[in-house]
Amino acid sequence: MASQSQGIQQLLQAEKRAAEKVAEARKRKNRRLKQAKEEAQAEIEQYRLQREKEFKAKEAAALGSHGSCTTEVEKETQGKMSVIQQNFQKNREAVLSQLLSLVCEIKPEIHVNYRING
Template sequence: MDANRRQSGIQQLLAAEQEAQQIVNAARAAKSARLRQAKEEAEREIAEYRAQMEAEFQRKVAEEETATKIEQLNQQAASISPEVIQMLLRHVTTVKN
């Protein structure tokens, strides 16, 4: 009986070892899956942030270009304004028969 008891104890130890190995493997797989998920989430957040920053940058560039264009138009209008006024006055004050 002593040999049977030892054999049974060895079988229990082997079964416990296999169960422990399965638990460790499952934990590793879960950890690996979680790391993959965290990486995907981080990449998605980075892409969203990059898109947001790019949109904000483009908006600022467009605003600056618009402000520059408005300034150029104002300068052009100021430079030709006296000529336009003279031309209008000439046409309004000229009487044709």
Template sequence: MTTQSGGIQMLLQAEKKAKEKIDEARKNKQRRLKQAKQEAAAEIDTFKKEREREFKEHEARILGSRTDSEKLVQEETRQRLSELETSVGQNKEEAIKRLLELVFDVQPKVHDNFKR
């Protein structure tokens, strides 16, 4: 009977070792999965940054830099405002004179719909 209980003890120990190996294998698997996810996230981030850089270079080639466009628009705006100020200065007196003529030159007459 002692061999039988010794055999049972050996089976229990073997089962315990097998369980420990399975647990260790599961932990290793989880660790490898976590590491793979981190590596994939880093690779995705690197790819994303590279594509963003390529896009910005392409955009700059096609559209030109934004600062150039902004400077051009600002210069055109300043030029147009200067032209408008000059035009206002030249035509201001004439416009005021014309408005005053229209306001003060009233021709009173009876409306067509008025019945006598």
């Protein structure tokens, strides 16, 4: 019976060691899963940053050309406005005097289509 008891003790100890090994293996597995998850998150974040950088570059290229068109149109508009202002200043007096002479100098005339009944 003593040998049977000793065998049972050995089995219990072996079972305990096996349970400890299984627990240690689970811990290693969980640590490895956590490490793999962190690595994947870092890789995902790096990929996201790379794609965002590429998007910003393409967006800047597309909007950059649009922005240059806007500035070009703005310069052209300013040039035309300055020409119009110069023409206005140059012709202002002549137009005003012509308009005033037409309004103030009245020449009464009979219209060509007017008929005198007689």
